[in-house]
Amino acid sequence: MSMITATTWVPRGFASTFPKKYDVDEHELARISKLAKLKLDDAKEDFESAQNEEEDRIVEDGSETETSKVNIKQSHGDVDDDLREYDLDHYDSDVVDEDGEAMAMFGNTKSLAYHESNAEDPYITLQENEDEDEEREELQILATDNLVVAAKVEDEVAHIEIYVYEDEADNLYVHHDIMLPAIPLCVEWLDIPVGKSPTGQTLDQSSKGNFLAVGTFDPDIEIWDLDTVDCMYPNAILGQGGEQNKTESDPGKKKKKRKKSKKANDEYHVDAVLALAANRNHRTLLASSSADKTIKLWDLNTTKCAKSYTYHTDKVCSIAWHSKQTTVLLSGSYDRTAAAADMRAPDAKVPRWGVESDVEMVRWDPHDSNYFYVTTENGVIHYHDARTAPSTPEASSPVWKLQAHDEPISSFDINPTIPGFLATGSFDKEVKLWNVQASGPSMVVSRNLDVGKVFSTTFAPDPEVGFRLAVAGSRGAVQIWDTSTNAAIRRAFADRVAPMEGEVEERLIAVDEDSSDSEVEGGVEPGGEDAQMDSDVDSMDNT
Numbered sequence: 001m002s003m004i005t006a007t008t009w010v011p012r013g014f015a016s017t018f019p020k021k022y023d024v025d026e027h028e029l030a031r032i033s034k035l036a037k038l039k040l041d042d043a044k045e046d047f048e049s050a051q052n053e054e055e056d057r058i059v060e061d062g063s064e065t066e067t068s069k070v071n072i073k074q075s076h077g078d079v080d081d082d083l084r085e086y087d088l089d090h091y092d093s094d095v096v097d098e099d100g101e102a103m104a105m106f107g108n109t110k111s112l113a114y115h116e117s118n119a120e121d122p123y124i125t126l127q128e129n130e131d132e133d134e135e136r137e138e139l140q141i142l143a144t145d146n147l148v149v150a151a152k153v154e155d156e157v158a159h160i161e162i163y164v165y166e167d168e169a170d171n172l173y174v175h176h177d178i179m180l181p182a183i184p185l186c187v188e189w190l191d192i193p194v195g196k197s198p199t200g201q202t203l204d205q206s207s208k209g210n211f212l213a214v215g216t217f218d219p220d221i222e223i224w225d226l227d228t229v230d231c232m233y234p235n236a237i238l239g240q241g242g243e244q245n246k247t248e249s250d251p252g253k254k255k256k257k258r259k260k261s262k263k264a265n266d267e268y269h270v271d272a273v274l275a276l277a278a279n280r281n282h283r284t285l286l287a288s289s290s291a292d293k294t295i296k297l298w299d300l301n302t303t304k305c306a307k308s309y310t311y312h313t314d315k316v317c318s319i320a321w322h323s324k325q326t327t328v329l330l331s332g333s334y335d336r337t338a339a340a341a342d343m344r345a346p347d348a349k350v351p352r353w354g355v356e357s358d359v360e361m362v363r364w365d366p367h368d369s370n371y372f373y374v375t376t377e378n379g380v381i382h383y384h385d386a387r388t389a390p391s392t393p394e395a396s397s398p399v400w401k402l403q404a405h406d407e408p409i410s411s412f413d414i415n416p417t418i419p420g421f422l423a424t425g426s427f428d429k430e431v432k433l434w435n436v437q438a439s440g441p442s443m444v445v446s447r448n449l450d451v452g453k454v455f456s457t458t459f460a461p462d463p464e465v466g467f468r469l470a471v472a473g474s475r476g477a478v479q480i481w482d483t484s485t486n487a488a489i490r491r492a493f494a495d496r497v498a499p500m501e502g503e504v505e506e507r508l509i510a511v512d513e514d515s516s517d518s519e520v521e522g523g524v525e526p527g528g529e530d531a532q533m534d535s536d537v538d539s540m541d542n543t
Helices: 026-061 066-084 128-139 240-249 487-492 528-541
Strands: 002-010 146-154 157-166 171-179 184-190 211-216 221-225 236-238 273-278 285-290 295-299 304-309 316-321 328-333 337-342 352-354 359-364 371-376 380-385 400-403 409-414 421-426 431-437 440-447 454-459 468-473 478-482 507-510
Touching (some): 002 184, 002 468, 146 184, 146 468, 146 478, 157 184, 171 507, 184 273, 285 316, 316 359, 328 359, 337 359, 337 371, 359 409, 371 409, 400 440, 421 468, 431 468
Parallel strands (some): 002 454, 273 316, 409 454
Antiparallel strands (some): 002 146, 146 157, 211 221, 221 236, 285 295, 380 400, 409 421, 421 431, 431 440, 468 478, 478 507
């Protein structure tokens, strides 16, 4: 089983030319030790809680007797006797011979030659610096490269894959990956460094970074440094896990026993994180929405929740910041409404627009900020004017609406550099490209790109690669579609496409299958893998 739930692009110029290897110094070792201890403590608490619940249930049922208790203790004693036979407490101790001397694994080592450095050893022909130079060259990211980040689940292992996309070379490959504790549901790129800073130090608005916020089925939000390879733990955690870490690292604070309550509160999420949105104008602000029906605003300086909002009555699945009114956040919910709220006025009445079914995604129009899009579970796109809010959600009247797919529109994006160019993806496995003009929208092309059910369609952020579309879905593969090589797109956007001589072959770039272990020999039968993942997709929808 393999699927990609979300993707995002990193603009050119933000990734480090030579990403650094993860260095575990004393400070970092202490940090990850505390994080590991917290996870271990949580696991122990869960285990003890489960044991206590089981014992209470048995006592209430009246099925446990003193005899059974004795039998349980006796069985534990038998297990201890069996293990004592192997003397596991001393399994790694050195064996002592008859004279009382410790016996090493390699005995006669006195005659071995020893060199203080590898440079003096005549048998070592490949020096250390040559290895380092070669590894450094393999990790190099050029200024003309884009990064594509994918949230992936493969064989029940959740991780983030960071791809390098070389447009001129038609090349896409996995640069490195990051292991995650739970299935990822959303990702958001951050252009400012977060976490691991000295206490009390504030982030400079001019600071430049290459970080990623990840929302999962767990209620915590993890923030990772994309310029560090082989990271073990996130730079910061937004949520209860982060608060526990701060309490553990401060000896002056009394540690409180963690209570896993599902009751929504103003400090952290208590259910899956469904959407993330970074404020590009106020760069230290990150918004998140959750299955706990709340929207939270995080201060990346302190990694704490600055404010919590509860104006939706069901799971909030999508959010987006306004590009000009920089404190206005658009949100969509399973309560079948979209709302545009000013985060500075939490008590003000929030304008709401109603739709015919559960909201899938919401987006502001980047080319006319007075309008926004809403996509729904019924496969419909609604285009609304934010200046004409209805008196009630039921009285909503869109500028236009379109039945784009027969199944849920699970992915949607607006080209940031080409006005009127939209992409939609659906559970019907089709990716459709649209041209929106004054007269309304019209479909330009529809393709099945062999990614299964489409979970993500995202346009590249840079003008040089403005026509590139990253597509991913239930088959666990990323495809980069150069839409400018499609004849219908070239006709629809003729004034924006660079002229090409001769016959143009459509470009579709994917990871070389020879270097991928994701598929077994013989490939996957059409629909076979998707059928295995239907239950997983349904469980994500019911989060």
